[in-house]
Amino acid sequence: AQSVSQHNHHVILSEAASLELGCNYSYGGTVNLFWYVQYPGQHLQLLLKYFSGDPLVKGIKGFEAEFIKSKFSFNLRKPSVQWSDTAEYFCAVNSGGYQKVTFGIGTKLQVIP
Amino acid sequence: DGGITQSPKYLFRKEGQNVTLSCEQNLNHDAMYWYRQDPGQGLRLIYYSQIVNDFQKGDIAEGYSVSREKKESFPLTVTSAQKNPTAFYLCASSLNKNSNQPQHFGDGTRLSIL
Numbered sequence: 001a002q003s004v005s006q007h008n009h010h011v012i013l014s015e016a017a018s019l020e021l022g023c024n025y026s027y028g029g030t031v032n033l034f035w036y037v038q039y040p041g042q043h044l045q046l047l048l049k050y051f052s053g054d055p056l057v058k059g060i061k062g063f064e065a066e067f068i069k070s071k072f073s074f075n076l077r078k079p080s081v082q083w084s085d086t087a088e089y090f091c092a093v094n095s096g097g098y099q100k101v102t103f104g105i106g107t108k109l110q111v112i113p
Numbered sequence: 114d115g116g117i118t119q120s121p122k123y124l125f126r127k128e129g130q131n132v133t134l135s136c137e138q139n140l141n142h143d144a145m146y147w148y149r150q151d152p153g154q155g156l157r158l159i160y161y162s163q164i165v166n167d168f169q170k171g172d173i174a175e176g177y178s179v180s181r182e183k184k185e186s187f188p189l190t191v192t193s194a195q196k197n198p199t200a201f202y203l204c205a206s207s208l209n210k211n212s213n214q215p216q217h218f219g220d221g222t223r224l225s226i227l
Contacts, residue, residue: 009153032213043117044203044218051213090155094212100171101216103148105155 006104023091136204
């Protein structure tokens with residue numbers, strides 16, 4: 001069975017600080033990895049995804065994530081956060097040949113102006 | 114604009130009643146999903162459907178039922194057998210069943226028990 005761990009449940013940063021949110025998954029085979037974001041009052045939307053190729057993936061709004069297979073990790077990063085990045089971030093993994101995605105419990109990011 | 118519409122936004126249920134949550138999509142997606150979101154537990158899969166007239170149980174299907182009679186519609190019924198139905202319910206869709214397809218989400222329905 002696949003599972004996802006997000007280590008930071010609540011993160012508070014000042015504007016311009018660097019961000020790294022941890023995500024680890026448990027499945028040993030081929031995986032597809034996603035980060036979703038939920039801004040206050042909005043629906044969940046895709047931030048970025050990895051399914052093959054370059055392990056460093058760039059997404060919207062300056063976010064990137066690096067797939068490290070040996071560490072079963074897919075950490076989300078942003079060099080300099082903005083107040084508008086305040087949101088809840090979910091890591092998700094899909095393994096196998098069908099669309100059954102497992103989500104992490106989410107990380108709430110609060111950026112202080 | 115294409116998207117997913119969930120209704121109602123807020124729903125109240127009395128003990129012992131069944132309620133049905135609506136989910137409609139105009140994205141022409143084959144696959145649709147229902148999730149339950151609880152604080153500190155992330156999203157948990159209730160049911161999913163990869164194609165019309167077919168659906169599969171997710172991780173927490175007990176006390177729920179679905180139908181997929183039309184491609185664009187995937188209603189979820191919360192039955193009286195669901196012991197803890199108060200939650201935020203999210204509907205999603207994806208282009209097809211391929212595992213690299215991202216999911217598109219609706220705005221959710223918040224269900225509360227009176």
